[in-house]
Amino acid sequence: ADVNLQEIHDTLLSIAFEAGRMIMAANPNDISTGTKLNFMLTDIARAPSPAVDIVTETDQAVEKMVSTRLRAAYPAYEFVGEETYVAGVTKITDAPTFIVDPIDGTTNFIHGFPNACISLGFAVARRPAVGVVYNPFQDLLFTGVRGEGAYMQRNAALAAAGKLEAERRRLPLFPGGAPALGDLSTALVAVEWGSSRDGPNFDVKAEVFRRLAASKEAGGSMCHSLRCLGSAALNLCAVAAGQVDCYWEGGCYAWDVCAGWAILAEAGGVMADGNPGGWEPAVDARTYLAVRGAAALEQQRALVEEFWRVIGD
Ligand code: IPD
Structure with missing residues (x-):
């Protein structure tokens, strides 16, 4: 207490x-x-x-x-x-x-x-x-x-x-408050390969990356680009800072996200957790999507919805 x-x-x-x-x-x-x-x-x-x-x-x-x-x-x-x-x-x-x-x-x-x-x-x-x-x-x-x-x-x-x-x-590092958050076509998106690349894990990740980067004609969102910082926590901090607009990874554990999540939330970002089981390790796909602070909550919500739509979740 x-x-x-x-x-x-x-x-x-x-x-x-x-x-x-x-x-x-x-x-x-x-x-x-x-x-x-x-x-x-x-x-x-x-x-x-x-x-x-x-x-x-x-x-x-x-x-x-x-x-x-x-x-x-x-x-x-x-x-x-x-x-x-x-x-x-x-x-x-x-x-x-x-x-x-x-x-x-x-x-x-x-x-x-x-x-x-x-x-x-x-x-x-x-x-x-x-x-x-x-x-x-x-x-x-x-x-x-x-x-x-x-x-x-x-x-x-x-x-x-x-x-x-x-x-x-x-945080975020925007002097006048967080600017508007557009759709994925205006976003810099962090992703990670993670350590599990066996069978379906590899295919799912490769397909998500393809859809984020591909042109709209090719069924993608044509985001500005993809980034892999190589650390889940540093990716979350980059979202908190507003240096990238969002971060998606499938396969994170609680220790990958706990600290960064606390920082993200205090910076006005949101964590859209694709897991019915929350962040309990070993429950399910442990998929996380972090979105930076924005001028309005609806913009964050819209980006989350667009993201799940684009990656087909
Ligand atoms: C890993 C890193 C990596 C992420 C993996 C994590 P570790 O943590 O954060 O960027 O893609 O999902 O397991 O193994 O370096 O502590």
């Missing part, structure tokens, strides 16, 4: 910076200079082969640090993390729950592509209430606390260490 969201945000922030130091110390760029980064392909129950779900030792070490710190600070709250999730066993309940992805964008991380983050979410009654998403490669921070707004900060760790002043900007 008396959950202090601001205090939770502050704790998550300090954990995010510590995780950022761990991620940078792992120095994935050393792969190209011959140092072997230890990673393995996992095929645990939730990712049947052929899958490209990659886990590194850093993912596991960061999750351990995060869960140790959170369990010490908030022993009464639940913890769900990507690396310790067990399909069919781990449940997300109505209890206050930390929902954590230690490295979101692991594929980017192992390639040294500087778009990976730690994604720290907190949900109450299964609704995202606090989100902290931190990309240590760019020292870029996104935060959201229910009722308090969402923010982006560049040079975030440097500023926290008192090394420079860094402006904290409220």
Whole structure:
């Protein structure tokens, strides 16, 4: 009942910076200079082969640090993390729950592509209430606390260490409020291949991408273009910021979306969840569509409807 969201945000922030130091110390760029980064392909129950779900030792070490710190600070709250999730066993309940992805964008991380983050979410009654998403490669921070707004900060760790002043900007990044949201033909759309590309998964994704990009004559929406940032959390933050208009992915788990969802909601965006089962892992397709803040709610609704129409859902 008396959950202090601001205090939770502050704790998550300090954990995010510590995780950022761990991620940078792992120095994935050393792969190209011959140092072997230890990673393995996992095929645990939730990712049947052929899958490209990659886990590194850093993912596991960061999750351990995060869960140790959170369990010490908030022993009464639940913890769900990507690396310790067990399909069919781990449940997300109505209890206050930390929902954590230690490295979101692991594929980017192992390639040294500087778009990976730690994604720290907190949900109450299964609704995202606090989100902290931190990309240590760019020292870029996104935060959201229910009722308090969402923010982006560049040079975030440097500023926290008192090394420079860094402006904290409220999301979305539109100076005069969110502009009108048109139809898909005027949209920049984020999508992801994700890790499941077996059989129908591949065909569904390829067909969705084709319909979004194709000309209207070819049965598409002719959107401006497609983007894959390689991290669900950073895609959601880009929608929250208004840098892309919407983001669609099939196959996300709670830890992929919890933190970004809290940020998105505080930035006036909406999450249209295509799942009857909500974000419970292992329930169904776990399909998510995030739409940026707009001048009017009807515009968001219209885009969501057009999206489902175009992709045939
Ligand atoms: C993945 C990334 C990727 C998305 C996948 C996620 P991970 O998370 O967010 O962009 O397409 O659905 O599982 O494995 O890097 O933590």
